[in-house]
Amino acid sequence: MSEKKTRNAIIRKNMVSISGGNDSIAMLQWVIDNRSFFKGESFDAVYCNTGWSVSWWADRMLKVKKFCEDNDIKYSETHANPGFEGLVRSKCAFPHQFAKFCTFELKIKPLISWRQDNKFTVRNSRVLLGVRADESKAREGTVSLGERDGYEALYPLAYLSDAERDEYIKRTGFTVLEHRSKECHPCIFEKTKKKLKTIEEDRITLIEKLEEDVTRYVQAKRILQNNPKYFEGEIFSMFNSKHLGKKAGIREQIVWANTDKGKYNKEEEDMLCSEQVGYCGD
Numbered sequence: 663m664s665e666k667k668t669r670n671a672i673i674r675k676n677m678v679s680i681s682g683g684n685d686s687i688a689m690l691q692w693v694i695d696n697r698s699f700f701k702g703e704s705f706d707a708v709y710c711n712t713g714w715s716v717s718w719w720a721d722r723m724l725k726v727k728k729f730c731e732d733n734d735i736k737y738s739e740t741h742a743n744p745g746f747e748g749l750v751r752s753k754c755a756f757p758h759q760f761a762k763f764c765t766f767e768l769k770i771k772p773l774i775s776w777r778q779d780n781k782f783t784v785r786n787s788r789v790l791l792g793v794r795a796d797e798s799k800a801r802e803g804t805v806s807l808g809e810r811d812g813y814e815a816l817y818p819l820a821y822l823s824d825a826e827r828d829e830y831i832k833r834t835g836f837t838v839l840e841h842r843s844k845e846c847h848p849c850i851f852e853k854t855k856k857k858l859k860t861i862e863e864d865r866i867t868l869i870e871k872l873e874e875d876v877t878r879y880v881q882a883k884r885i886l887q888n889n890p891k892y893f894e895g896e897i898f899s900m901f902n903s904k905h906l907g908k909k910a911g912i913r914e915q916i917v918w919a920n921t922d923k924g925k926y927n928k929e930e931e932d933m934l935c936s937e938q939v940g941y942c943g944d
């Protein structure tokens with residue numbers, strides 16, 4: 663759409679940033695409810711497909727797409743190339759808290775290209791973000807109007823509680839999810855016991871394979887370079903685990919996650935086996 667003007671006001675294009683989670687669905691309903699306020703402005707819902715969602719997420723996004731289209735909201739997807747898996751292989755490293763390159767590579771870069779391709783500029787458009795002050799300590803300062811990457815930003819859900827947010831969702835026909843968006847599954851931050859326990863076997867196998875490849879590459883490089891950091895048996899895991907040390911990959915972390923508090927002790931288990939002379943290996 664070309665930039666239009668009525669009197670002195672620019673008719674803006676609105677980019678609704680969605681992940682498909684609860685807040686996204688509530689925000690779409692908010693747009694429908696408040697559309698008349700934005701006289702003549704267009705709304706585009708944009709989903710960044712990272713290629714790392716849980717298996718059923720694609721089906722959910724098809725429903726989100728239909729919901730958008732039924733309500734005169736244009737739906738678009740960006741596709742990171744490579745996706746999460748390819749990114750880990752190309753960098754020979756997993757993103758982590760202090761090198762969170764996944765967000766930039768999988769979401770920000772494709773989004774910048776999308777904006778350029780669709781001529782969304784800071785002058786003719788604004789972004790809508792489904793962030794709420796109530797959702798976490800890091801977001802408690804969220805207010806309803808701000809700026810994101812130079813764009814005017816609206817945070818329509820800024821002051822909503824979970825219950826108020828859920829009221830919006832119920833009117834869409836979507837059910838309220840009991841978890842956050844699974845656009846990335848698992849996300850690099852989901853390393854608590856509770857989160858690890860939700861990872862499916864096929865996902866564990868895939869992560870394990872990635873860990874093997876990264877480990878083989880980094881260890882070979884360290885040996886060649888005579889790197890003092892090299893030590894045999896180190897695993898370059900998706901989740902650094904302070905509980906398990908450097909020799910535990912995803913498979914061991916899942917065992918830990920499924921063990922009651924204070925009961926996990928790998929050394930003790932190994933010892934137990936060798937101490938029971940007459941029962942094992944004798």
Ligand code: SF4
Nearest residue numbers: 764765768846849850
């Ligand atoms: S959701 Fe998590 S894994 Fe996905 S891009 Fe963001 S930080 Fe990375």
